Amino acid sequence: MRLLIIEDEKPLANVLKKGFEENAFTVDLAFDGEDGLFRAEYYDFDAILLDILLPKMDGMSLLHSLRKKGIATPVLMLTAKRGMQDKVTGLETGADDYIPKPFEFPELLARVRSAIRRSKGKPSPVVTIGNLSIDTNARQVRREERDIALSAKEYEYLEYLAMNRDRVVSRQELLNHVYSTCYDFDSNIVEVYISNLRSKVDRDFATKLIHTVRGAGYILTEKRVFGD
Numbered sequence: 001m002r003l004l005i006i007e008d009e010k011p012l013a014n015v016l017k018k019g020f021e022e023n024a025f026t027v028d029l030a031f032d033g034e035d036g037l038f039r040a041e042y043y044d045f046d047a048i049l050l051d052i053l054l055p056k057m058d059g060m061s062l063l064h065s066l067r068k069k070g071i072a073t074p075v076l077m078l079t080a081k082r083g084m085q086d087k088v089t090g091l092e093t094g095a096d097d098y099i100p101k102p103f104e105f106p107e108l109l110a111r112v113r114s115a116i117r118r119s120k121g122k123p124s125p126v127v128t129i130g131n132l133s134i135d136t137n138a139r140q141v142r143r144e145e146r147d148i149a150l151s152a153k154e155y156e157y158l159e160y161l162a163m164n165r166d167r168v169v170s171r172q173e174l175l176n177h178v179y180s181t182c183y184d185f186d187s188n189i190v191e192v193y194i195s196n197l198r199s200k201v202d203r204d205f206a207t208k209l210i211h212t213v214r215g216a217g218y219i220l221t222e223k224r225v226f227g228d
Helices: 010-021 033-042 059-068 084-093 107-119 151-161 171-178 189-202
Strands: 002-006 026-030 047-051 075-081 096-101 126-129 132-135 142-145 146-148 210-213 216-221
Touching: 002 010, 002 033, 002 171, 010 026, 010 107, 010 189, 026 033, 033 047, 033 059, 047 059, 047 107, 059 075, 059 084, 075 107, 096 107, 126 151, 126 216, 142 216, 146 216, 151 216, 171 216, 189 210
Parallel strands: 002 026, 002 047, 047 075, 075 096
Antiparallel strands: 126 132, 132 142, 142 146, 210 216
């Protein structure tokens, strides 16, 4: 999952970035409202952490601009303001959650994960596709009660496909959600990771779950797929 953190306190932003990256997120940072708005408008994110008090453009104005343009990315507001009216204003402007500072990182992580699951219509932390189960909290993958060991990046690919199960995900969409804007892509990196996942997730099972739709992308599904 790809997360945008818009926070002008650089030490806090970097600590959050490290914490989320240790939990299988790809993280982009913006330190002011104008840069944050640009990134939120022109890149794909699964969620946005947004501070209210920002230089150049405040968080409320940024959020209002995103929602006015029809960008529905889940937004969780971070703020030192604890007044009820501030919370009400944030939620009515289109925030998905409102988190006062200081906060505990495990709670923040859980709230971000929950917001992403809700946005994708998957409220449960465990995603099941046939006999494959993916615990998005514990980052554990099992098939027919057999544990499947994945690298951190392999897990990120599989989790994104699982959150979009039964839908074709293009190569570019995978790149957009699994890597940050500063990553220097190898030309065949997606194909390499999909091949690794097939070897670990599908190889020993009669029913294949990871499919290629030629000219379109990849899909994680137990349904029959033509053109694989």
